[in-house]
Structures are given as C-alpha cells and as structure tokens.
Amino acid sequence: MDALDRVVKPKTKRAKRFLEKREPKLNENTKNAMLIKGGNANLTVTKVLKDIYAVKKPFAVLYKRKNITRPFEDQTSLEFFSKKSDCSLFLFGSHNKKRPNNLIIGRMFDYHVLDMIELGVEKFVSLKDIKNSKCPEGTKPMLIFAGDVFDVNEEYRRLKSLLIDFFRGPTVPNIRLAGLEYVLHFTAVDGKIYMRSYKVLLKKSGCKIPRIELEEMGPSLDLVMRRTHLASDDLYKLSLKQPKGLKPKKKKNISHDVFGTTYGRIHMQKQDLSKLQTRKMKGLKKRPAEKSAEDGGPTPKKSKSA
Numbered sequence: 001m002d003a004l005d006r007v008v009k010p011k012t013k014r015a016k017r018f019l020e021k022r023e024p025k026l027n028e029n030t031k032n033a034m035l036i037k038g039g040n041a042n043l044t045v046t047k048v049l050k051d052i053y054a055v056k057k058p059f060a061v062l063y064k065r066k067n068i069t070r071p072f073e074d075q076t077s078l079e080f081f082s083k084k085s086d087c088s089l090f091l092f093g094s095h096n097k098k099r100p101n102n103l104i105i106g107r108m109f110d111y112h113v114l115d116m117i118e119l120g121v122e123k124f125v126s127l128k129d130i131k132n133s134k135c136p137e138g139t140k141p142m143l144i145f146a147g148d149v150f151d152v153n154e155e156y157r158r159l160k161s162l163l164i165d166f167f168r169g170p171t172v173p174n175i176r177l178a179g180l181e182y183v184l185h186f187t188a189v190d191g192k193i194y195m196r197s198y199k200v201l202l203k204k205s206g207c208k209i210p211r212i213e214l215e216e217m218g219p220s221l222d223l224v225m226r227r228t229h230l231a232s233d234d235l236y237k238l239s240l241k242q243p244k245g246l247k248p249k250k251k252k253n254i255s256h257d258v259f260g261t262t263y264g265r266i267h268m269q270k271q272d273l274s275k276l277q278t279r280k281m282k283g284l285k286k287r288p289a290e291k292s293a294e295d296g297g298p299t300p301k302k303s304k305s306a
Contacts, residue, residue, distance in 0.1 A: 022086055026245045030170040031107075034061045034087040036078075038094030039068035044101050044124055045093035051127050051219040052091060055197070057137050059169065061085045071104050072227060075113045083111045089166050099226065107165055109231075109239040116229040117159050119193070123222035130218040135182045135199055140169040142180060142200075147188030155228050156188060178202070183214065195221040 010016040021029070033056055035049045053062040069077040071092055078090060092104040099120065106116035127134065143164060150160045167184055180200060187194040198214040205211035231239070253265040 026243055030059050031089050031165060032059050032061065032085070032087040033089035033091060033166060034063065034081055034085050035091045036063045036069075036081065036093070037066050038092060038102075039066045040095055041066060041093050042095040042101070044121065045095050045103070047126050048101075048103065048121060048124055048219070048221070049091065049093050054127060054137075055141075055219070056167070061087060071106070071113070071116060072118070072229060078106075078113060079108070079111055082108050091166075102226070103223075105162060105166065106229075107162060109235070113229070114231045114235070114239055115158055115162055117155070117162060118226040118228065119223040120226050121221060122192070122224055123220075125218055125220035127218040130216060130220075132215055132217050133199065134217055138169075139182045140172065140179070141167055141182040141184045141197075143167060144183060144185045145188075146185070149188045150186075155225065155230070158228075158230055159193075159225070160186075177210075191224065193223040193225065195219075195223065 010019055035053050035056075037046060037049060041049075049062065053060050063081070067077065067081075069092075071078055078092070082088065082090065088108045090104075090106050090108070092106075094102045094104075096102070099118070101121035101124075103119045103121060104116060105119065107114050145160055145163075147156075149156045151157065163186060183198040183200060185194075185196045185198065187196075197217055197219060199217045201213040201215055202210040203213055230236075253267070255263045255265075257263065
C-alpha cells in the first residue's frame with residue numbers, strides 16, 4: 001500500500017485541521033494547480049511556467065526541480081504529486097526534438113488523471129517583455145472564447161472546459177465594477193489557439209457607464225494542439241455528478257414561464273356558490289313567494305286590511 005493511501009490518525013490539533021481541509025465537502029475548495037518542469041525543459045518552457053504561475057497565484061504550486069516523467073506513458077508521478085500537494089489541475093512543460101516547447105495541461109478526478117491535452121508553443125511573449133502595468137496577484141479573470149470550433153469539435157470543447165477549470169479562480173458571491181480588470185482571451189482559428197491577456201482600463205465617458213479600453217499585459221501564447229487523452233463519457237459524466245445536498249429542492253405547485261414570471265397553484269375546497277354573498281340590489285332581491293318555494297312551505301297569503 002502506498003504511504004499516501006494509508007489511513008492516518010492525527011496526533012496533534014494542527015494535523016487534524018490539515019486533514020479536515022482535505023476531506024470531501026459539499027462546496028469544494030478552489031482548485032489548485034501544480035506546474036511541473038520536465039527533465040529536458042528549455043528556457044522558453046521555464047518562462048511559460050513562471051508566467052502562468054504568476055497569473056494563477058495564489059492557487060498554484062510551482063515545482064522548480066526537474067522531474068523526469070512522460071505523462072502520456074506513465075501517470076503515477078503526476079498522481080503522486082497531486083495527492084501530495086492537494087492539486088486537481090496540472091501543467092507539465094518539456095522540450096525535445098520531436099515535440100519542441102511542449103505543454104501538457106490536464107485535470108484530476110479522485111487523484112487520477114481525467115483529461116490531458118498536449119499543446120505546442122509556437123510563439124511566446126512573457127510578462128516582462130510587455131512594459132505595462134500589471135494586475136494585482138489573485139485577480140479573478142474574465143474568460144472569453146472566440147471561434148466556432150470550441151463548440152463543434154469534441155477535443156476543442158473539452159479543451160475549453162479544461163481552460164475554464166484552470167483559470168476561473170474562486171467562486172465569489174458579489175462582483176464590483178472596479179474588480180473587472182483582467183481579461184483572458186482564447187481564439188481558435190486555422191488549427192491554432194491564440195491566448196492573449198489584457199488589462200481593462202476604465203476611462204471617463206461623461207456618463208455613469210465608463211469607457212472601456214484594453215491594454216495588453218502578457219503573457220501571450222500561440223499554441224497548436226498535439227496529442228490528447230480524454231476521459232470516457234461514463235467517467236466524465238461521473239466526474240460532473242453533484243451531491244444531493246447541493247441540488248435545489250423542488251417546490252410543489254410553483255412554475256415559471258419563459259419570461260421568468262413565477263406562478264403558484266393554490267388548492268381550495270369546493271365552494272357552494274349559492275351561498276356566495278353578492279352585491280345587494282333591489283332588482284336581485286327575492287320575493288316572499290320565491291323564498292317559500294325554496295323552503296318547501298305553502299305560499300303565504302296577504303292579510304286584508306279592514
């Protein structure tokens with residue numbers, strides 16, 4: 001049995017808190033990413049990993065030492081690092097003659113590799129090469145995907161889902177306008193994927209809504225898709241399954257239309273409409289003969305006056 005698979009009983013309160021953080025929860029923690037350098041990574045791949053780490057901080061772990069592994073052939077080392085650092089996302093960089101400037105982006109499910117896509121870096125502009133002001137650490141980016149292939153091709157559709165998982169950041173209940181200052185733009189065209197990052201500048205416009213300008217801040221990547229390792233449909237469906245505690249309880253007798261209007265159905269006992277109180281009018285007043293006919297008695301005779 002692997003040392004990380006053993007049931008460990010905590011001996012201190014600190015160790016107990018550490019293990020409680022890693023326990024399964026209804027609302028999971030923000031996904032962390034590990035950035036691993038291969039045994040033959042060159043300077044370009046190293047810079048790419050450092051820039052992605054700067055964008056992803058503080059929800060990332062950068063391994064500075066080289067690790068000799070091939071994820072498409074043996075995934076045990078990635079699963080070991082995932083369990084050790086509690087990371088469900090990874091980015092592996094390597095370089096060789098057959099596949100130069102190689103990046104492998106992937107995600108885990110239950111500490112096992114779920115999806116893995118290999119990308120080749122054809123052009124790279126780092127954060128330091130673009131002399132502009134940068135966004136502060138931990139800024140949640142806005143993700144934009146351009147290109148029909150992201151919705152048509154299954155591999156690109158899975159890549160889009162993977163990139164959203166990788167860069168989405170923490171889930172926040174509220175958003176302020178000044179916090180929308182970082183844009184990550186992915187464009188797929190002619191078999192290539194262009195990644196660009198911009199800083200949003202809010203300028204004066206003379207009204208309440210500011211004028212928006214985009215200023216490129218880096219990193220900038222031109223990528224091409226190489227090999228893919230995608231999960232089966234059953235495993236992918238299992239990974240998307242939500243616990244029952246998160247599913248909203250269905251409310252009875254409530255429906256919504258296409259415009260969002262809420263309709264409610266009320267159940268009432270059967271009413272006797274003959275006893276319904278109506279507006280009192282002289283024309284609707286019953287005569288004595290009608291009243292006695294309803295009661296089943298004889299018709300009263302008028303007394304003659306002397």
